[in-house]
Amino acid sequence: xxxxxxxxxxxxxxxxxLVEIYTMEGxxxxxxxxxxxxxxxxxxxxxxxxxxxxPGRSLYLELGLELAAEGRAAMAVGYRKPGDLPRCLLDTCAxxxxxxxxxxxxxxxxxxxxxxxVAIQAASTFTAHTAGVITYATQSAGCxxxxxxxxxxxxxxxxxxxxxxxxxxxxMVQTLAGTGEVRTFPETDHLMAEAAEExxxxxxxxxxxxxxxxxxxx
Numbered sequence: 001x002x003x004x005x006x007x008x009x010x011x012x013x014x015x016x017x018l019v020e021i022y023t024m025e026g027x028x029x030x031x032x033x034x035x036x037x038x039x040x041x042x043x044x045x046x047x048x049x050x051x052x053x054x055p056g057r058s059l060y061l062e063l064g065l066e067l068a069a070e071g072r073a074a075m076a077v078g079y080r081k082p083g084d085l086p087r088c089l090l091d092t093c094a095x096x097x098x099x100x101x102x103x104x105x106x107x108x109x110x111x112x113x114x115x116x117x118v119a120i121q122a123a124s125t126f127t128a129h130t131a132g133v134i135t136y137a138t139q140s141a142g143c144x145x146x147x148x149x150x151x152x153x154x155x156x157x158x159x160x161x162x163x164x165x166x167x168x169x170x171x172m173v174q175t176l177a178g179t180g181e182v183r184t185f186p187e188t189d190h191l192m193a194e195a196a197e198e199x200x201x202x203x204x205x206x207x208x209x210x211x212x213x214x215x216x217x218x
Contacts, residue, residue: 002028002094015068021094026080028091030098033064034073037103040131040211042067042074043122045092045115050082055112055136056196063110063203072211075099085117085142092122096129106131106214108207113165113190116156117142120173124148131214134203137162137190140169146177153210154180157199159188 002023009019009032021028031052034041044060046052054060054076064074075095079088096107108131111119116138123130124145132153146154154177156170167184174180183202185195192199 001090016064019098023080025087027078028080028094029078030095031061031064031076031078032073033075034068035071036073036099038071038073039103039105040067040072040215041096041099041104041107042072042207043092043096043099043107043109043119044074044076045088045109045111045118045122046077046079046082047113047115048083050079052076052078054110055192056199057193059136059196059200059203060110062200063207066204067207073099073104083114085114085121088114088118089121089125092118093125096122096126100129105129105218106211108132108134108210110134110136110203110207111138112136114139114142116173120146120149120177123152127152132206132210134206135170135173136192136199137165138170138173139165140172140176143173143176146173149177149179151179153213155202155206156180156182157192157202158182158184159190159192159195160184160186161188162190164190 019030116135158167158170
């Protein structure tokens with residue numbers, strides 16, 4: 001479906017590599033932390049402008065390195081066409097498929113801003129393999145079918161001073177899903193840098209708990 005022309009990857013460290021997938025519609029990049037055969041994988045989706053660092057100061061990079069050190073893995077998706085929801089969803093699903101082909105058994109899917117809609121839709125596509133979903137300052141557009149998540153755990157984090165997408169967006173997604181927990185952070189704007197350390201701690205604990213719970217049910 002991607003129309004792949006070529007694929008290349010290069011190692012940055014012993015535990016991190018950049019995968020580049022060339023297609024007629026652009027370059028898909030995946031920053032892959034950890035062993036390719038890891039069973040637990042965090043899929044990390046950026047916003048409408050793209051990027052692979054995530055909210056806070058560099059949440060996706062820090063989490064990826066931590067999970068890699070534990071024998072898990074993380075994949076930050078660099079979209080071919082940021083802001084184009086169908087294509088960004090396809091890119092994220094392609095990353096998930098690549099992980100599954102290498103031995104992945106479960107995902108926790110993370111999405112910031114526009115990426116929240118990507119994460120919700122990707123989780124709805126891979127429901128059986130999704131251990132949980134975390135959104136950060138998510139938009140509600142594109143989350144209309146969030147009910148398809150079923151019983152998949154959902155955590156929605158949002159800054160109370162978000163000047164781009166107010167916290168009512170996370171509350172709307174919670175309503176659409178019929179489940180999930182919303183946590184808000186005072187004096188915190190859209191990039192959530194003001195609460196970076198707290199968000200990183202919450203994310204790390206939650207991701208590991210959901211991996212363990214999903215594995216116990218398998």
